[in-house]
Amino acid sequence: MNQTPRMRDARRSTPMTRSIRGFTLIEVVVAAGLLSIVGLAIVAFVTAFARGAGARARISDPALEGALLVERLRAVAPALRAPLASDGETAALWLSDSVPSRTVHLSELGWLRFDPTMGDIVLERVADVHFIEDRGLETEFEADDDFLAIREDSARDGLLVSTILAEGLDSARFVGDGRRGADELALELEAERATARVAIGPVVPEEPLR
Amino acid sequence: MRSAMISTNGRSPTRAHRGSAILLALVAVGVATLLGLSLAATRDANVAASRNLAHAAAARAAAAGAMEVAVDILEDPSTDLAAISNSGGVLFDGLAVGGASAKARVHDLLTGLAADDSSEVVEIVVEGTSSGISQTARAVGRLPRAPRAPTADLDCSEFALLATGTLVFESDACLAVWSGSPLAILAEPVAYGLASGSTAQIAVSPNASLHGTVALSIGGFATDAEMHDEHLADKMVRVPVAIHVPLAAVPTERDDQDRDSSAPDTLLDGYIAYDAMPEGDMRVPARAAATLRGVRDFDIAGNLRIERGAQLRVEGETRFVVRGNLVIESATVEVAAGATLSFIVLGDASIDGAYVGGERSIPEEIRDATGRAAYDGGASRVLVSLAGRGRVSISEGSVVKGEIYAPEAAVAVATRSAVYGRVLGRDIRLGAGCAVFYDPALDDRSGWTARASGLWTPTGTLRAEVQQIARLDGESLERFAVETGVVPEVSPSFGSLTVLAIEEIDKGEQDRGDGGVAGDARQPRERASVRVARGILRAIEAQRASGRGVFSRAEDVDNLARAFISLGFDPMKGAEE
Numbered sequence: 153m154n155q156t157p158r159m160r161d162a163r164r165s166t167p168m169t170r171s172i173r174g175f176t177l178i179e180v181v182v183a184a185g186l187l188s189i190v191g192l193a194i195v196a197f198v199t200a201f202a203r204g205a206g207a208r209a210r211i212s213d214p215a216l217e218g219a220l221l222v223e224r225l226r227a228v229a230p231a232l233r234a235p236l237a238s239d240g241e242t243a244a245l246w247l248s249d250s251v252p253s254r255t256v257h258l259s260e261l262g263w264l265r266f267d268p269t270m271g272d273i274v275l276e277r278v279a280d281v282h283f284i285e286d287r288g289l290e291t292e293f294e295a296d297d298d299f300l301a302i303r304e305d306s307a308r309d310g311l312l313v314s315t316i317l318a319e320g321l322d323s324a325r326f327v328g329d330g331r332r333g334a335d336e337l338a339l340e341l342e343a344e345r346a347t348a349r350v351a352i353g354p355v356v357p358e359e360p361l362r
Numbered sequence: 363m364r365s366a367m368i369s370t371n372g373r374s375p376t377r378a379h380r381g382s383a384i385l386l387a388l389v390a391v392g393v394a395t396l397l398g399l400s401l402a403a404t405r406d407a408n409v410a411a412s413r414n415l416a417h418a419a420a421a422r423a424a425a426a427g428a429m430e431v432a433v434d435i436l437e438d439p440s441t442d443l444a445a446i447s448n449s450g451g452v453l454f455d456g457l458a459v460g461g462a463s464a465k466a467r468v469h470d471l472l473t474g475l476a477a478d479d480s481s482e483v484v485e486i487v488v489e490g491t492s493s494g495i496s497q498t499a500r501a502v503g504r505l506p507r508a509p510r511a512p513t514a515d516l517d518c519s520e521f522a523l524l525a526t527g528t529l530v531f532e533s534d535a536c537l538a539v540w541s542g543s544p545l546a547i548l549a550e551p552v553a554y555g556l557a558s559g560s561t562a563q564i565a566v567s568p569n570a571s572l573h574g575t576v577a578l579s580i581g582g583f584a585t586d587a588e589m590h591d592e593h594l595a596d597k598m599v600r601v602p603v604a605i606h607v608p609l610a611a612v613p614t615e616r617d618d619q620d621r622d623s624s625a626p627d628t629l630l631d632g633y634i635a636y637d638a639m640p641e642g643d644m645r646v647p648a649r650a651a652a653t654l655r656g657v658r659d660f661d662i663a664g665n666l667r668i669e670r671g672a673q674l675r676v677e678g679e680t681r682f683v684v685r686g687n688l689v690i691e692s693a694t695v696e697v698a699a700g701a702t703l704s705f706i707v708l709g710d711a712s713i714d715g716a717y718v719g720g721e722r723s724i725p726e727e728i729r730d731a732t733g734r735a736a737y738d739g740g741a742s743r744v745l746v747s748l749a750g751r752g753r754v755s756i757s758e759g760s761v762v763k764g765e766i767y768a769p770e771a772a773v774a775v776a777t778r779s780a781v782y783g784r785v786l787g788r789d790i791r792l793g794a795g796c797a798v799f800y801d802p803a804l805d806d807r808s809g810w811t812a813r814a815s816g817l818w819t820p821t822g823t824l825r826a827e828v829q830q831i832a833r834l835d836g837e838s839l840e841r842f843a844v845e846t847g848v849v850p851e852v853s854p855s856f857g858s859l860t861v862l863a864i865e866e867i868d869k870g871e872q873d874r875g876d877g878g879v880a881g882d883a884r885q886p887r888e889r890a891s892v893r894v895a896r897g898i899l900r901a902i903e904a905q906r907a908s909g910r911g912v913f914s915r916a917e918d919v920d921n922l923a924r925a926f927i928s929l930g931f932d933p934m935k936g937a938e939e
Contacts, residue, residue, distance in 0.1 A: 193394035230930020251574040252551040254595040287571045361595040
């Protein structure tokens, strides 16, 4: 207890004493600056990720998908003439009168169908290559033929090719049977608990004459 | 002492590592910042998609609206197509439609060049643009005829198959449009039948494929689109009276002075730049390669035989008059772009396992009888005309891209052969697995099925002069032109055929010393063409002077042929991903 001033000065100057001293003001300021920058970066990252997720959810908006479906259908079948039949799950369409006859031929048929496993709506038709390989494949149909059964037969024979027109859907259902004199054929789409309805078919349908 | 040692090393180890910690921290901060900023910069896909859809809809509406404007302009007979051609096919540019703009171009479907006043079938391409997003709409159609002299198609080339006797489709026979033709996109029905309009002498196997075809029958023209559709659904094309089929032109008798008696038989091999009139046969030997250059005339007293493995290439306007038989066996006859080849045969014609047609742009095509063969100039480059009651046989997987005109002969297409073009004969038999793929470019809508053609009077009756055309020769065509003021039209490969009869007239003029050179086919042909044109002009002038409206037919355009067919829109351009 009886330390002389010399002894106190000696203890204060030992390395142990220096190691436990506090941070300087500059060190604290620099550390705070770095922490704030990192924090801001993390916040920006999280915010951007959240916005991206939200956007991806909203792109599955059924109204947008419906509009895109109509656009893609117009591109694939610019001369679409009329819907022919529907059972809610599948709709048969007369895509064109490319075999000039005002009647329906196999090469002119297409089927819109919802694929529940993939959440897609696809347009199916008989691949052109099959008509080249077999001239007898082309068939003319009457207006009141069962066009949905024709799809089943074609699918069973492995003739169909598909084009995706809409995706990311939870469910889809055709409304109206598309036959002559009936209400217009529409497609109800559901995604992310939202629904939309689009009309399928040209503004002025041209139905088969025979 | 220790302190001194440390100081000589510069820094202690602890002090040396403190700087690296700061660097690592800065790098981590930088990476995190970049990552965050890049993700933060990610656009809201919903906004982008909505923007794309909105501008795409505006561009689409602009293109669709401008397409209607373009169609209206082209359907106006006063539209100057030559001016459009001078502007590179641009019909209009910068047309404002709402907030978008539109540009329209017009191409000739057959040539791919800018449309001009000779164009008959065109494609309209309209591009609508809104904020960098563009949509391109396309439509095709036949132009309404400009007010010019009416024309009449007298060689019945609007029919894929026309028989004056019987017509037989065996099992798996196929009649369809040539999908490679630029005009196939018009989706017009393919016509066939008997000249009489009867269907009694047409035998069709249940397994024959006749989709998209219409049979000729006698009846009134369709007067509106609804009736036209009804006829189409009934698979009929109606004309008021039976078709008059002119006989093929007959070559003039051989002149003894021109005969090449030194060469009873002639071989064609290598480059040929001369004409020949052999007394005997002419042959292209097996595996030989012959190239015919310039305007060439061969008048063969005997047979023309193109033997197995031979290759004959035609580079100019070439005519073979074969007074015996034509035999082409497992050979290749190709006609270069801009050239034509006519076989005028008095005997039989036999084509076995051969290719005869335009020079193939796809050599691997070899002999494609599936209907997918490349167009290669179409069917108008080759004509096989039989002037007598002979027989035309196309067999053993042969492919002919051309026209067969044999009104008095039996024509048989057999053993997986195909004709890309058209066939006219007395009795036509399309064998099992054989096909005729019609080239719609042969139909210029001035024939029997076109109400507005020069074959019909303004009241819808057949011109009496049509029935008086006995043969498709220049003399008959000139007389028809003079008497009616109607321009007779035949396929380009008929050109050499129609001048045959006129050559005799010209020969007399040559004898009077007008500078003609014997053996040079070009000059008589040119004079003959001038003669026919002069006759037509005289006819038109005479009718003008008498006040008869030779152009009145132009007002009666074929309304049913005026509709343009929309091909829809190309994929959108300029949209953000």
